[in-house]
Amino acid sequence: MAPPLPTNQAQVNTPISASDQVVVFESVSIRFNGPPVLQDVSFQIGPAETRILLGPAGVGKSVLLKLANGLLRPDSGRIFLFGQEITHMHEEALLQLRMRTGMVFQESALFDSLTVRDNVGYQLVERNLPEEEVSRRVREALQFVELGHTYDLLPASLSGGMRRRVAIARAIIDQPAFLLYDSPTGGLDPVTSHTINELVVKERDVYATPALLVTHRLQDAFTMATHHYDSEQGKMVQLPDGQIDPKTTFLVLHEGRIIFDGSTEALLASEDPFLKEFLA
Ligand SMILES: Nc1ncnc2c1ncn2[C@@H]1O[C@H](COP(=O)(O)OP(=O)(O)O)[C@@H](O)[C@H]1O
Ligand SMILES: [Mg+2]
Incomplete structure (x- = not known):
């Protein structure tokens, strides 16, 4: 059996x-x-x-x-x-x-075609949270890593260090x-x-x-x-x-x-x- x-x-x-x-x-x-x-x-x-x-x-x-x-x-x-x-x-x-859990991968592992906002918030989007809540929490997480101004940017326009900080914001967004x-x-x-x-x-x-x-x-x-x-x-x-x-x-x-x-x-x-x- x-x-x-x-x-x-x-x-x-x-x-x-x-x-x-x-x-x-x-x-x-x-x-x-x-x-x-x-x-x-x-x-x-x-x-x-x-x-x-x-x-x-x-x-x-x-x-x-x-x-x-x-x-x-x-x-x-x-x-x-x-x-x-x-x-x-x-x-x-x-x-x-x-x-x-939150994971920061070795190579940041951001989605190139998504904005910083969508990269950081994707987990919340997957959970079907309302758009306004996603936006608010993405802004908070970006504030934590001092990258509020990158909200609408694509990862390609960021330095390696900034991409790593975006990866940290993504890892911590859901507490x-x-x-x-x-x-x-x-x-x-x-x-x-x-x-x-x-x-x-x-x-x-x-x-x-x-x-x-x-x-x-x-x-x-x-x-x-x-x-x-x-x-x-x-x-x-x-x-x-x-x-x-x-x-x-x-x-x-x-x-x-x-x-x-x-x-x-x-x-x-x-x-x-x-x-x-x-x-x-
Ligand atoms: N998915 C995998 N398939 C086959 N080998 C792997 C895989 N992941 C890691 N390895 C092998 O395991 C060993 C340890 O890798 P890794 O944990 O990445 O080392 P590091 O300490 O540098 O992070 C390496 O020899 C690597 O090639
Ligand atoms: Mg390694």
Whole structure:
């Protein structure tokens, strides 16, 4: 007899420990055609936590991000999102969960033929919200990334940094309960990268949205760990007295495995030879 199709039974199977976490990976492995990309990967993301995922190019960072919101399925292990097991969840149920997440893709991934307004608002349009509400919320989201004036423009007329900010506006427009950023500063110059880091920190500190952020730029990662968003000044400033944001913690991937999971302080103090070289 064929086994029953997997349904949204996650609550039944979810261990209590997973239910108050935003994301849980339990011994997750995945391969494509070659050797395993991720092997026995386990970690959690708690409420209001920002986890920065580091690792060399091609190690599987984007794959891990796509597993976290069900865009890819693992070969083995279990994945929980918002306390529900998504490992084998039906696409329809998964879509509902994924709508509560916001994703900033590595290449911004905007629709070239749509205006900034329609790019940022498309998720709300899909949900059949009234035009006026879509317009109002697009303006708010663009305000957040300080791009109000680009409302009617096409992506082609924007710089790479502006396109990345539009992608962030699109990711946050529906007040996501979890944000995924894939190399949000990739390919950008240092000044523009600063603006993007500031937006990520602003989102973290103003809305306390839990996040998983991939970066290959250590400087960006440490900026996020050592700065906070000052609402009065309207900008990102360094935390006083060398403080480190306790909600921002690190994961490091190496050869398919998580070789570090912990605080900024612990990462900097690590004696692991690979980490020492990676951080040097
Ligand atoms: N959909 C896919 N099909 C086949 N191979 C893939 C797919 N996605 C990623 N890979 C492979 O998995 C490995 C990790 O890729 P990726 O997660 O993009 O690395 P990065 O850490 O640079 O983000 C690479 O070898 C890549 O070629
Ligand atoms: Mg990648």
